Amino acid sequence: MRIYRLLLARFGPRDWWPGESPFEVMTGAVLTQNTAWRNVERAIANLRALGLTTPEAVLAADGEALERALVPSGYYTVKARRLRALCSSVLEGGAGGLDPEVLRLPLEALRERLLSVNGVGPETADSIVLYAAGKPSFVVDAYTRRILSRHSLAAGDEPYEEIRALFMDSLPRDARLYNEYHALLVAAGNMYCRPRAPRCAECPLGGDPLLAGGLREAPAADTRAR
Ligand code: SF4
The missing domain is CATH 1.10.340.30 (Hypothetical protein; domain 2)
Incomplete structure (x- = not known):
């Protein structure tokens, strides 16, 4: 929830997912x-x-x-x-x-x-x-893995179900929360948490004392780039 709140405070609601139906x-x-x-x-x-x-x-x-x-x-x-x-x-x-x-x-x-x-x-x-369908199932993508691994919250290469369970066991089962959270991680990944040169100084997670404490260096060649 700390990550969520920091990202929401910076980016605001993302109004995902785009689609007319x-x-x-x-x-x-x-x-x-x-x-x-x-x-x-x-x-x-x-x-x-x-x-x-x-x-x-x-x-x-x-x-x-x-x-x-x-x-x-x-x-x-x-x-x-x-x-x-x-x-x-x-x-x-x-x-x-x-x-x-x-x-x-x-x-x-x-x-x-x-x-x-x-x-x-x-x-x-x-x-x-x-x-x-509007049901609370957390979406895990490459951005999610990259952000978690760079903050030492996961290795990043765990099976999909393991990362999904990490979120779903830690958060209330709330579709609106999961909807917004995934969209916020994508925004952070797009804007700051680049594969090779993360922009931690500008990122909302970079200045948080707890989260910055777990920061580790970006891998030389992150193949999970988007
Ligand atoms: S603080 Fe750095 S490592 Fe963490 S999400 Fe932001 S850009 Fe990525």
């Missing part, structure tokens, strides 16, 4: 794998222009047209396949658009269902659980 949030969670958000925005704009804004529309779309729309997000063939697989999963038992019952599943059931989709890993699944 739960389905668009899900789409963004798949498309943001291995690419910057600005590229995702261009791909989502293409999908909107083609009217591919529901799982049903994506599944009915021409394969090449779908891939072309996803080109800006990179790995477009793989991402088209993953997006289709996710659409099939969330449509199961539903009629037409996104089956609202899917998002109403209990947290763990929803998470398991998403994780069973080919190409959906825990970060993508938790992004959907948290930002599309």
